[in-house]
Amino acid sequence: MPELTEASPSGLLQYAEVQWFYARQMQQLDLGKAESWAATFTEDAVFDVPTLPEPVTGRTGLVAAVRRARAQLAEAGERHRHVMGMVDVLERSDGALDVRSYTTVYASALGGASRVHRVCVCEDVLVRVDGALRVAHRRVTRDDLP
Amino acid sequence: MPELTEASPSGLLQYAEVQWFYARQMQQLDLGKAESWAATFTEDAVFDVPTLPEPVTGRTGLVAAVRRARAQLAEAGERHRHVMGMVDVLERSDGALDVRSYTTVYASALGGASRVHRVCVCEDVLVRVDGALRVAHRRVTRDDLP
Amino acid sequence: MPELTEASPSGLLQYAEVQWFYARQMQQLDLGKAESWAATFTEDAVFDVPTLPEPVTGRTGLVAAVRRARAQLAEAGERHRHVMGMVDVLERSDGALDVRSYTTVYASALGGASRVHRVCVCEDVLVRVDGALRVAHRRVTRDDLP
Numbered sequence: 070m071p072e073l074t075e076a077s078p079s080g081l082l083q084y085a086e087v088q089w090f091y092a093r094q095m096q097q098l099d100l101g102k103a104e105s106w107a108a109t110f111t112e113d114a115v116f117d118v119p120t121l122p123e124p125v126t127g128r129t130g131l132v133a134a135v136r137r138a139r140a141q142l143a144e145a146g147e148r149h150r151h152v153m154g155m156v157d158v159l160e161r162s163d164g165a166l167d168v169r170s171y172t173t174v175y176a177s178a179l180g181g182a183s184r185v186h187r188v189c190v191c192e193d194v195l196v197r198v199d200g201a202l203r204v205a206h207r208r209v210t211r212d213d214l215p
Numbered sequence: 216m217p218e219l220t221e222a223s224p225s226g227l228l229q230y231a232e233v234q235w236f237y238a239r240q241m242q243q244l245d246l247g248k249a250e251s252w253a254a255t256f257t258e259d260a261v262f263d264v265p266t267l268p269e270p271v272t273g274r275t276g277l278v279a280a281v282r283r284a285r286a287q288l289a290e291a292g293e294r295h296r297h298v299m300g301m302v303d304v305l306e307r308s309d310g311a312l313d314v315r316s317y318t319t320v321y322a323s324a325l326g327g328a329s330r331v332h333r334v335c336v337c338e339d340v341l342v343r344v345d346g347a348l349r350v351a352h353r354r355v356t357r358d359d360l361p
Numbered sequence: 362m363p364e365l366t367e368a369s370p371s372g373l374l375q376y377a378e379v380q381w382f383y384a385r386q387m388q389q390l391d392l393g394k395a396e397s398w399a400a401t402f403t404e405d406a407v408f409d410v411p412t413l414p415e416p417v418t419g420r421t422g423l424v425a426a427v428r429r430a431r432a433q434l435a436e437a438g439e440r441h442r443h444v445m446g447m448v449d450v451l452e453r454s455d456g457a458l459d460v461r462s463y464t465t466v467y468a469s470a471l472g473g474a475s476r477v478h479r480v481c482v483c484e485d486v487l488v489r490v491d492g493a494l495r496v497a498h499r500r501v502t503r504d505d506l507p
Contacts, residue, residue: 081377085227088234088380092301096315148358150317150334152300154444155384169388171442173467175319175334177358183334188442188467188475212440212469231373234380238447242461294504296463296480298446321465321480323504329480 080160087158087168087195090202095151095172103135110204111196118209119189149186150175165205166195172209188212226306233304233314233341236348241297241318249281256350257342264355265335295332296321311351312341318355334358372452379450379460379487382494387443387464395427402496403488410501411481441478442467457497458487464501480504 076084090109097106107128110116116131117124125134142149156170169192176186194206222230236255243252253274256262262277263270271280288295302316315338322332340352368376382401389398399420402408408423409416417426434441448462461484468478486498 076378076381078374081374081381082224082227084377084381085230086222089222089227089230089303092303092316095301096303148334150301150358152317152319154300154446155387155442156381157384157388158381170384171444173442173444175331175358177334179359179361181359183331183359185331185467185475185477188440188469212442212467213471213473213475215471228370228373231376232368235368235373235376235448235450238449238462241447242449294480296447296504298463298465300446321477321504323480325505325507327505329477329505331477 083160083166084156084158086202087166088156090195091153091156091170094204095153098135099148099150101135101139103132103139106135107131109202110207111198114204115206117207119211119214146179148177148179150177153191164197166193166202168193168195229306229312230302230304232348233312234302236341237299237302237316240350241299244281245294245296247281247285249278249285252281253277255348256353257344260350261352263353265357265360292325294323294325296323299337310343312339312348314339314341375452375458376448376450378494379458380448382487383445383448383462386496387445390427391440391442393427393431395424395431398427399423401494402499403490406496407498409499411503411506438471440469440471442469445483456489458485458494460485460487 094106094109097109110128110131113127114131115124115126116134120138121134125131152173152175153170154173156168159167161167169190172189172191173185174187174189175183177183189212190210192208193204195202196205197203240252240255243255256274256277259273260277261270261272262280266284267280271277298319298321299316300319302314305313307313315336318335318337319331320333320335321329323329335358336356338354339350341348342351343349386398386401389401402420402423405419406423407416407418408426412430413426417423444465444467445462446465448460451459453459461482464481464483465477466479466481467475469475481504482502484500485496487494488497489495
């Protein structure tokens with residue numbers, strides 16, 4: 070694993086960009102902006118998360134997954150927030166970024182208490198499409214699952 | 216909403232500055248440094264949070280709000296930490312920054328357990344005063360309130 | 362305390378570097394990579410945390426502390442994640458960095474629930490060794506301890 074010593078100014082600027090990218094992406098998810106959120110993935114992105122029975126490929130499936138999750142939250146009378154932290158970035162020789170981070174999901178019952186819902190590890194491959202960062206592959210694992 | 220693609224190096228540096236600004240501001244709050252914390256707001260800042268019956272305007276009210284909260288914490292035998300995350304920044308044409316982020320408040324009972332106390336959304340307007348970032352307007356909403 | 366106004370572009374880049382450093386360091390800890398994690402400290406680092414009866418000096422003790430913690434987690438059937446936030450940095454005249462931040466530790470029982478385990482304040486002194494950031498001194502305090 071390369072030392073961060075080797076991080077150039079452009080690498081450090083990109084680190085800030087990656088953080089910003091995720092901040093916006095997570096907010097879009099929690100606001101239920103399904104299409105905007107799906108547009109932060111590549112057209113043929115693979116989305117592999119524990120809440121789905123099998124990996125989803127492509128934006129149509131991503132939009133459907135968000136809508137389903139929103140409906141379940143509304144029924145449960147809860148709000149969820151996805152907070153990403155400890156973002157580590159490794160750049161490949163072709164410029165793609167391997168990003169490993171933690172995602173904590175907080176749940177709040179309307180009129181009730183807030184709590185930690187899930188603690189997850191998120192492993193992404195980010196690529197640039199027309200200059201913009203996009204998730205090409207996401208694999209999420211839950212800490213509570215053996 | 217503009218693409219982050221358009222983020223210039225100076226925009227990315229400013230993103231790091233905003234994160235740093237909030238890190239220091241939240242620590243000042245949790246340390247009970249009421250005046251230092253209030254000084255991170257503009258003289259006529261509006262502070263609109265669920266724990267206050269109505270919005271506070273100006274630093275005198277901000278200082279009083281911190282002192283009141285400190286007294287309540289001492290009485291309850293608890294420590295609070297405000298952790299901001301998922302900071303998204305949109306720059307207006309006049310240079311003011313619309314910042315939307317999440318704030319998780321953790322509570323620890325002295326000699327007891329730690330827990331999530333509140334999950335909030337924080338919407339700030341940041342401006343520069345003599346070059347330094349200052350909060351001109353803050354509106355906080357709690358996820359557990361309908 | 363100097364104003365962030367005074368933060369130069371190089372100071373802001375260093376702020377991103379510090380965040381990145383901690384993201385990787387915390388992941389190494391949670392992955393049980395004891396040697397890699399210990400290598401992020403100086404050879405004679407002092408590590409003063411509430412879980413140890415007295416401060417540890419040097420990497421051998423750091424490696425042993427991680428291995429002991431891993432064994433306890435395995436026995437308890439839990440996973441821990443260390444998430445650092447609200448990182449504030451003050452640079453000394455000799456270039457060493459005083460970094461104060463919060464560390465939240467999340468625990469997940471395999472097959473059970475996730476929760477906040479600890480909320481801590483982490484006070485580090487970072488120095489550069491051959492250009493790379495290293496922790497020369499760490500002092501951690503727990504919010505739940507009086």
